[in-house]
Amino acid sequence: MAVTLKDVAERAGVSTSAVSRTFTEGASVSSKTRAKVEKAAKALGYSPNALASSLTTGRTKLIGLVSNNFHNPLFLEVFDRFTRGLQDRGLRPLLVNLRVEETDPEASVRMLRQYSVDGAIVASSTLPPSFAEAYRAAGIPVVHSFGRFTTAPQVHVVGIDNVACGRMAGEALISRGYKRVAFLGGPEQATSTQDRALGFMAALREHPEIEVSASYASAYSFDAGRVEMTKLLMQGPAEAYFCGDDVLSIGALSAVQEAGLSCPGDIGIIGLNDMQMSGWQNINLTTIRQPVAEIIGASIDLVVGTVEDPTRHPETRLFPCKVIERGTLRALG
Amino acid sequence: MAVTLKDVAERAGVSTSAVSRTFTEGASVSSKTRAKVEKAAKALGYSPNALASSLTTGRTKLIGLVSNNFHNPLFLEVFDRFTRGLQDRGLRPLLVNLRVEETDPEASVRMLRQYSVDGAIVASSTLPPSFAEAYRAAGIPVVHSFGRFTTAPQVHVVGIDNVACGRMAGEALISRGYKRVAFLGGPEQATSTQDRALGFMAALREHPEIEVSASYASAYSFDAGRVEMTKLLMQGPAEAYFCGDDVLSIGALSAVQEAGLSCPGDIGIIGLNDMQMSGWQNINLTTIRQPVAEIIGASIDLVVGTVEDPTRHPETRLFPCKVIERGTLRALG
């Protein structure tokens, strides 16, 4: 069924090496044989088997794209950009969907090795660093995107500075004159939540006149945000909340509206991510934008660079975020 | 770096065949050598190279997952389920992200062949059937998920009956006593839009006393829905709309609310898909649910079945949809 190198060689009346060489960049072939080969190849509809060639070249052009964030709408955009970006460089994304409860990188390491991926991208803010580290230990060039900053990184990390974002959110609330503010985080054990809380609290420590509190939703989800905010409303809520992320924010927003309160009139909300729905006019969430395109571009650059030079030192690249003004926070002043 | 079959064989003091056989299901190995091999393999951290073995077995366990729907939030769930479902069967999804303007299957065919995928799944309601057909012509077992029903299918098609859905939407509006209804479709050239319109109109043809009209948004997107509905509101809108899909519906809903009108008080809306956000309480869209899990399960079954038996005849499997009652249509009566 499939047409092979040998078929083409036979038809073109040349050796298999000649055929192979016409299909490899920068190999030595005369234009005459190249023409013969290309003609035969076209006639037979030949396309080289990337996997067979990977055996000798050691390159599959396969990149493992590992994630467990298949519920956060932001990640549809993330997958879109990753797959496009990889394709544009002639690479192929091999998707690995980890269940959220998975904590052992072992199975995914084996998987990535079986398919001899050239590199891997861990795209998740909730997977522990041990995943990326396990891949690196297995000799796979890897970058952890949307990962956590560490001072002595073992692997490339690309993302945002969550502490700085927390601070930014705190300052946004302060500058709008709120006097009782709060953090509504994701799961307390998530490092992203911890860092965001840290920055938020740090900003507010400089304003002791402002009352501040914190609580945590059970997940980064709409329902969790809604449930938690409903609870807070019954206990007497703060004037404004920094919510762990946009989905959570929208859940909280929904609870506020359901309680017959207005946002930002009665309660202000600022989120984090700026996913597509946050800009929808009937949601219109004030939030902090994560520069997704830049993060993904840098991630791909890093993984490709490390494939080419495996001795390359681990880097951390953090991108600045910015507040997107919409309708869930009262005006500045 | 990588440890190979030969290394294991040497260490275990057996031939490479013995090692190969301990790792292939149902091969003839004594328990004694199996034990030796397994011990050596574990000590060296060996895992077989799936690509090398594919050379002789002809199976890569790679399935091409081809889509151009990276903007419809429903598809995050689709990708989640597909990747999980494939993984559960020991298969690996190789993601192919087609730009929406891509109309020539040629490049993707070549790609799928280069990586010798065992099969392919076209997951899109907007890609023309020519893609799946081109894959099949190239000898790749394929199923078109969320594709269009045809009477003489060349490839497996799994999805919903869009005509029936249109009818169902029409009947939902009729039974609620609306007297002036309309279809607000996606792009007019999309076959899914055409079919839904067809069914909708057919249902209303049985009720000549009801006034019916149709218009089309420029895309299946929030903005397109919002723009189109804004236009309709200025021209004097119908009492209730069947919108092409949920994103479109939410855009339309947003326009209604922005105009200071109430939904369902002034204008009713019913969507199609039942994506996650439609259930969010601050959206609360009445819609028709597409049984995504079933569609995906059947798609995987079909592609796996066809890999095992390539002579298998093309099938069409359509799943029934159902109306999900929420808050954007007036109560039955």
Place this chain on the structure above:
DNA sequence: TGATTTTTTGCAACCGGTTGCAAAGCGCCC
């Protein structure tokens, strides 16, 4: 024209596995 250099070509080994085949090993029976 012939010698020399450069380019092009094919041979054959190899990448990491699998598998048909025949030989070796084993258990069992007489």
Place this chain on the structure above:
DNA sequence: GGGCGCTTTGCAACCGGTTGCAAAAAATCA
């Protein structure tokens, strides 16, 4: 102990390519 049938094993060829090397061909130079 020898003969029989069944299981296990290793050899070697093969899957579809790539590549170092030396020979052949072409280009360059004197």
